[in-house]
Amino acid sequence: MKLPRQSLFRAAVVLLLAFIAQIIPLPAAVDVLRPPFVVLVVIFWSLRAPGVGGIGMGFLAGLALDIYRGALFGQYALATAVVAYLGVRQHLLIRNQTQFQQGLYVFANLLLWEFVVWVIDGWTGQPTGNWSRWLPVLSGTIVWPLVAWLLDRANAVAHR
Amino acid sequence: MAAYGSGKRYLSQRSAPIDLRFAAYAFLCVALMFFDQRGGWLESVRYGLRAAAYPLELALSSPSAAWRFTREVFEERAALQAENRALREEIRKLQLLAMQRSRLERDNAELRTLRTTATDVIEKWLPADVIGSETTSLKQRLTVDRGAVNGVVEGQTVIAGSGLIGQSLRVGPWSTEIILLSDPEHAVPVQITRTGVRTLALGTGDTGVLSLPYLPLQSDVRSGDQLVTSGLGGVFPAGVPVAEVTEVRRDGASPLAQVRARTYATLDRDRVVAFVWPRASHPAAGGKPQSDTGGDPTATAQPLPPPEPAP
Numbered sequence A: 001m002k003l004p005r006q007s008l009f010r011a012a013v014v015l016l017l018a019f020i021a022q023i024i025p026l027p028a029a030v031d032v033l034r035p036p037f038v039v040l041v042v043i044f045w046s047l048r049a050p051g052v053g054g055i056g057m058g059f060l061a062g063l064a065l066d067i068y069r070g071a072l073f074g075q076y077a078l079a080t081a082v083v084a085y086l087g088v089r090q091h092l093l094i095r096n097q098t099q100f101q102q103g104l105y106v107f108a109n110l111l112l113w114e115f116v117v118w119v120i121d122g123w124t125g126q127p128t129g130n131w132s133r134w135l136p137v138l139s140g141t142i143v144w145p146l147v148a149w150l151l152d153r154a155n156a157v158a159h160r
Numbered sequence B: 001m002a003a004y005g006s007g008k009r010y011l012s013q014r015s016a017p018i019d020l021r022f023a024a025y026a027f028l029c030v031a032l033m034f035f036d037q038r039g040g041w042l043e044s045v046r047y048g049l050r051a052a053a054y055p056l057e058l059a060l061s062s063p064s065a066a067w068r069f070t071r072e073v074f075e076e077r078a079a080l081q082a083e084n085r086a087l088r089e090e091i092r093k094l095q096l097l098a099m100q101r102s103r104l105e106r107d108n109a110e111l112r113t114l115r116t117t118a119t120d121v122i123e124k125w126l127p128a129d130v131i132g133s134e135t136t137s138l139k140q141r142l143t144v145d146r147g148a149v150n151g152v153v154e155g156q157t158v159i160a161g162s163g164l165i166g167q168s169l170r171v172g173p174w175s176t177e178i179i180l181l182s183d184p185e186h187a188v189p190v191q192i193t194r195t196g197v198r199t200l201a202l203g204t205g206d207t208g209v210l211s212l213p214y215l216p217l218q219s220d221v222r223s224g225d226q227l228v229t230s231g232l233g234g235v236f237p238a239g240v241p242v243a244e245v246t247e248v249r250r251d252g253a254s255p256l257a258q259v260r261a262r263t264y265a266t267l268d269r270d271r272v273v274a275f276v277w278p279r280a281s282h283p284a285a286g287g288k289p290q291s292d293t294g295g296d297p298t299a300t301a302q303p304l305p306p307p308e309p310a311p
Helices: A006-022 A037-048 A054-068 A073-096 A100-125 A130-158 B007-036 B042-117
Strands: B122-135 B140-144 B157-160 B163-171 B176-179 B187-192 B200-202 B209-216 B225-228 B241-247 B255-264 B272-278
Touching: A006 A130, A037 A054, A037 A100, A037 A130, A037 B007, A054 A073, A054 B007, A054 B042, A073 B007, A100 A130, A100 B200, A130 B225, B007 B042, B007 B225, B042 B272, B140 B163, B157 B176, B157 B200, B163 B255, B209 B241
Parallel strands: B163 B241
Antiparallel strands: B122 B140, B122 B272, B140 B176, B157 B163, B157 B272, B163 B176, B187 B200, B187 B225, B200 B209, B209 B255, B225 B241, B241 B255
16 A cells, blocks of 8 residues: 655644644643644544544554653553544545534544543543543634644645 | 545545554554553653653743743843842842941940949949040040930049040030040049059040159059059049050159050040949949939930850
């Protein structure tokens, strides 16, 4: 299987940018609302280009989150891989939905992602935090159209 | 080839292995979590990865750090200037305080020596600041800032740091003129401590210099002898240090020895002196009754505090 190298490079750059957006220092009040950009990007690539993104990308991005957040190894990796897997599985279906329905899908995916992390936290005896850990699910859903639009624009420019 | 061209192709190519791939990744994740939860060997991996991530974190935090720095430089300049001003003000105040303090320390040291001068014949003392002085060869006087209001009377003994300095001459309500030992019109009955010889020490008009003109040629006096008040004459209590003999000249032309002495008190330099009240019942008190009535209670004579134990 041959993957388009340019696209892979672009996906890596976008993922790196998302990671930067994920870890750049912000004031605490904004930090609890910070959308999970990395997951949004993984979802985007899974939906738009399953060959470029996909489960491997989700796994690696999640592993990076594990390292950054000091979580159990594989915790975020599993959650992100699950989301990527669902995206790849259903990208043909989702692609045909309206923006609103795609938003709902993203919301469900982010919820699932956070849920997986939360469950693993609970099982392994980590602190599970309070309600504020679910705020990024909302903020992520809200910024999703913007992220998708930006990345689509970037892709369009790259393909012109 | 387009990045996300024909999904169908991907779908058709990958739909079969994709579940398998996910299962493999999921298994890998679970295994990782299991080992991470169980044992510590992943700790070192994590440590290394965190170390590798550090430059990235540093690079990412640098813009905000730079922004903070810039803001501090520009916005807090005014605050810093204000703080600087306040600190300067504070420094000025503290310098003033330090000056006052060093002055107080000097005063305190002088008062300490005053007290060691005071013998147990002295019942009360009243410190006074020198506010004026006249030390010519005709007149050797001091003016101090305590007077009748404070209970000072005429003819009262005045001591300074290391010994007798003179007696009160003219007492005003708030100030007193003191005639110094070295005033040419002043005489003080003294006793040479080594031999017990009693004589008079006259002022010479030369500040701090006394002459003892009434000692016969053959009298036992020599340079270095200590003179204290003899207590005769009823003005000064006995035993107050007065002077030290500095010069003894015996030439045949006069039947008397020419003896000079230098007062222990530095008459022209002391800034704090003390009026003393001898203990009336003490045999060395000298006859004259002393009054200490009336006046400003905050500035009247204090009972002499117990002397400090000798070191």
